[in-house]
Amino acid sequence: MSRVDTVLLPELDGPVPATLPSTLGLLSLALGVGALVAPGPVARMTGVDDSPAARAVLPAVGLRELGSAAGLLSGARPAGWAWSRVAGDAIDLTLLGRALADRSGARRRRVALTTLAVAGITAIDVLAAVRIGRAGRARARVIRMEIAVTVNRSPAEAYRFWRDMENLPRFMAHLESVRADDLRRSHWIARGPAGRRVEWDAEIIDDKPNKSITWRSLPGAGVPNAGRVRFVPAPGDRGTEVRVELRYAPPAGALGRAVAKLFGEEPEQQVRDDLRRFKQVLEAGEVVRSEGSPNGISLRQQAMQRPAQPLPASRR
Amino acid sequence: MKATAWMGADSVKVIDVPDPKIMNARDAIVRISTTAICGSDLHLYHGYIPEMRKGDILGHEFMGEVVEVGPQVRNLKPGDRVVVPFPIACGHCSSCQRGLYSVCENSNPNAGIAEKIMGHSPAGIFGYSHLLGGYAGGQAEYARVPFADIGPVKVPDEITDDQAVMLADVFPTGYMGAEMCDIKPGQVIAVWGAGPVGLLAAASARLLGAERVIVIDRFPYRLRLAEEHIDAETINYEETDVLDTLNEMTAGRGPDACIDAVGLEGHHGNAAMYAYDRAKQVARVETERPFALRQAILACRSGGVVSVVGAYGGFVDKFPMGAFMNRSLVMRSGQCHVQRYTRPLLERIQRGEIDPSFIVSHRMPLRDAPKGYKIFQKKQDDCTKVLLKV
Numbered sequence: 001m002s003r004v005d006t007v008l009l010p011e012l013d014g015p016v017p018a019t020l021p022s023t024l025g026l027l028s029l030a031l032g033v034g035a036l037v038a039p040g041p042v043a044r045m046t047g048v049d050d051s052p053a054a055r056a057v058l059p060a061v062g063l064r065e066l067g068s069a070a071g072l073l074s075g076a077r078p079a080g081w082a083w084s085r086v087a088g089d090a091i092d093l094t095l096l097g098r099a100l101a102d103r104s105g106a107r108r109r110r111v112a113l114t115t116l117a118v119a120g121i122t123a124i125d126v127l128a129a130v131r132i133g134r135a136g137r138a139r140a141r142v143i144r145m146e147i148a149v150t151v152n153r154s155p156a157e158a159y160r161f162w163r164d165m166e167n168l169p170r171f172m173a174h175l176e177s178v179r180a181d182d183l184r185r186s187h188w189i190a191r192g193p194a195g196r197r198v199e200w201d202a203e204i205i206d207d208k209p210n211k212s213i214t215w216r217s218l219p220g221a222g223v224p225n226a227g228r229v230r231f232v233p234a235p236g237d238r239g240t241e242v243r244v245e246l247r248y249a250p251p252a253g254a255l256g257r258a259v260a261k262l263f264g265e266e267p268e269q270q271v272r273d274d275l276r277r278f279k280q281v282l283e284a285g286e287v288v289r290s291e292g293s294p295n296g297i298s299l300r301q302q303a304m305q306r307p308a309q310p311l312p313a314s315r316r
Numbered sequence: 317m318k319a320t321a322w323m324g325a326d327s328v329k330v331i332d333v334p335d336p337k338i339m340n341a342r343d344a345i346v347r348i349s350t351t352a353i354c355g356s357d358l359h360l361y362h363g364y365i366p367e368m369r370k371g372d373i374l375g376h377e378f379m380g381e382v383v384e385v386g387p388q389v390r391n392l393k394p395g396d397r398v399v400v401p402f403p404i405a406c407g408h409c410s411s412c413q414r415g416l417y418s419v420c421e422n423s424n425p426n427a428g429i430a431e432k433i434m435g436h437s438p439a440g441i442f443g444y445s446h447l448l449g450g451y452a453g454g455q456a457e458y459a460r461v462p463f464a465d466i467g468p469v470k471v472p473d474e475i476t477d478d479q480a481v482m483l484a485d486v487f488p489t490g491y492m493g494a495e496m497c498d499i500k501p502g503q504v505i506a507v508w509g510a511g512p513v514g515l516l517a518a519a520s521a522r523l524l525g526a527e528r529v530i531v532i533d534r535f536p537y538r539l540r541l542a543e544e545h546i547d548a549e550t551i552n553y554e555e556t557d558v559l560d561t562l563n564e565m566t567a568g569r570g571p572d573a574c575i576d577a578v579g580l581e582g583h584h585g586n587a588a589m590y591a592y593d594r595a596k597q598v599a600r601v602e603t604e605r606p607f608a609l610r611q612a613i614l615a616c617r618s619g620g621v622v623s624v625v626g627a628y629g630g631f632v633d634k635f636p637m638g639a640f641m642n643r644s645l646v647m648r649s650g651q652c653h654v655q656r657y658t659r660p661l662l663e664r665i666q667r668g669e670i671d672p673s674f675i676v677s678h679r680m681p682l683r684d685a686p687k688g689y690k691i692f693q694k695k696q697d698d699c700t701k702v703l704l705k706v
């Protein structure tokens with residue numbers, strides 16, 4: 001596991017959204033080729049073989065489908081191309097609606113069946129487009145960072161402390177608790193604004209004793225996330241370079257806004273502060289507190305310092 | 317308890333605040349017996365150090381009796397008489413382990429602010445702005461002392477409060493100023509500033525074997541202390557040209573090392589020069605008035621050392637980089653790594669090699685702190701060092 005970017009998160013990189021565009025692309029390809037190569041049979045099948053106009057329209061429909069297919073199969077802007085299929089479906093439905101009004105008997109039945117089939121495809125296309133769009137937007141929201149701190153302890157000591165996931169809340173300020181279910185799985189609870197809690201399960205997917213730990217959230221996390229920490233001996237016998245990579249995708253909507261608030265405007269600074277606390281706990285044995293910053297290092301507290309006076313009894 | 321609080325520029329008040337309590341396992345609570353006002357406090361008093369809040373408790377030089385210890389403090393117990401170093405240092409980071417306590421990597425919970433101004437954060441300091449931690453200071457009846465297993469030093473009975481409290485800051489600071497000069501036999505050391513820090517730097521230069529010590533200031537009563545207690549030569553910069561006089565005294569060589577014990581609020585004999593930097597400082601274009609530093613660089617012998625213990629907070633204008641570079645000067649600097657010096661200097665006092673309390677001019681009760689600040693600021697009543705008795 002060389003980089004956290006290679007850790008797959010089911011919500012973002014899972015198999016369904018990844019292959020959906022190409023499936024739709026292949027469908028467009030088949031329809032497009034059919035309409036261009038065999039307009040006669042297609043016209044008969046759909047019940048419009050009696051109209052000279054249909055003969056002219058079908059190749060145009062075929063070309064449009066080939067365009068969608070090329071777009072979807074290219075992999076670029078999949079959501080846009082998926083919506084182009086929906087737009088095509090809408091045109092087809094309009095044309096079919098007109099054809100239905102003009103016809104009767106067996107032909108009318110064939111046109112009606114075609115309309116039904118196209119309506120079904122439209123529904124699938126809409127669902128797919130929404131889904132592809134959502135995964136794409138989630139990927140666009142993904143926040144990545146790489147932050148490091150030097151700790152005057154051996155890689156083994158730093159690794160040991162981090163590997164016990166239940167220690168994480170001692171230095172990760174937004175965590176309320178982490179419960180290790182077994183050696184691999186854990187349950188995380190984070191504190192949100194206004195007493196809101198965000199919970200998820202995570203698993204360690206790669207564990208190299210005294211060297212690195214890689215973890216990711218399990219499917220169903222409100223905020224899909226993955227992380228990796230490496231413990232590299234610092235040159236000159238100065239302990240360990242603790243290098244952390246994080247990747248997470250805050251959702252849209254209210255939860256997303258809550259998460260954004262949680263991390264403030266400077267998510268990197270928050271993680272940097274977490275690492276400062278990690279260093280304090282490992283080196284000094286405690287999170288360092290002052291009267292102005294009674295909760296220890298914190299970006300928010302730094303901005304709203306209380307006077308450097310002992311705390312009143314009510315705040316202890 | 318009663319405590320001296322910063323209420324805005326040129327204003328301190330003794331106010332009632334809650335008693336401190338243990339916040340961490342390595343904390344101790346000290347009932348203060350003697351605390352001092354420092355030249356550094358004047359920089360805060362004048363509002364030159366950023367990130368002060370109304371109500372901040374001042375004071376970083378204090379001593380007293382331990383009344384409570386956290387569970388991790390095993391070297392102290394209630395009843396111990398201790399003096400507390402002014403930098404707050406964890407003792408276990410790389411910097412602390414190399415003896416660089418005033419740049420402890422863990423003790424500033426507001427490191428993020430300091431990094432924006434200074435690149436990296438120095439240690440937290442008692443009562444010295446939120447830039448350096450937001451710690452309540454010791455010009456009060458009680459103080460909470462973090463990392464009490466590392467900092468405070470027990471004081472034997474035969475050492476007086478007035479002597480011991482010098483170990484919290486000014487004696488180690490003056491000593492470090494002299495030590496950074498790397499003094500060799502026969503050398504001439506010049507010291508800018510005859511305040512507590514400058515006087516104790518001059519005295520320490522003597523202890524470290526300087527041949528001649530020259531002290532520069534404009535207050536005759538302070539220069540007299542240098543002559544009488546340290547057997548130093550003196551220059552009153554309002555009466556003579558400092559560079560000419562130093563060249564003459566050293567037959568053109570310049571002092572082997574120059575100590576800046578003035579810092580960011582230097583005063584200049586030339587009214588126009590003073591007005592120039594003062595105006596820039598007021599307009600916040602320049603944060604310091606570095607007259608002594610500029611002069612120390614120009615005066616120093618080629619290849620010599622400029623040792624800066626006077627405090628600076630931000631940016632300096634018209635720094636004579638050409639002289640500094642072309643003449644192979646060395647500059648050493650720092651807030652004092654007090655923890656490194658407390659025990660050896662305590663022993664020097666015990667052996668009678670020096671009594672640093674010769675600088676003390678005033679002793680008054682804590683409630684008179686505002687008056688103490690005023691006379692120290694204005695250098696009234698031959699004031700050199702004010703001790704507050706609690």
Ligand SMILES: NC(=O)c1ccc[n+]([C@@H]2O[C@H](COP(=O)([O-])OP(=O)(O)OC[C@H]3O[C@@H](n4cnc5c(N)ncnc54)[C@H](O)[C@@H]3O)[C@@H](O)[C@H]2O)c1
Binds near residue numbers: 486534577624700
């Ligand atoms: N590095 C440290 O750890 C440390 C510790 C304590 C104090 N300090 C700093 O040391 C400095 C001195 O502290 P102090 O308590 O002695 O203060 P102080 O105000 O009593 O002394 C400063 C002296 O400098 C003199 N002075 C002003 N301009 C001068 C000039 N151009 N040339 C020569 N002398 C000049 C003043 O007349 C005064 O006597 C302050 O900047 C203080 O913040 C540093």
Ligand SMILES: [Zn+2]
Binds near residue numbers: 486
């Ligand atoms: Zn001081």
Ligand SMILES: [Zn+2]
Binds near residue numbers: 405408410422
């Ligand atoms: Zn330290």
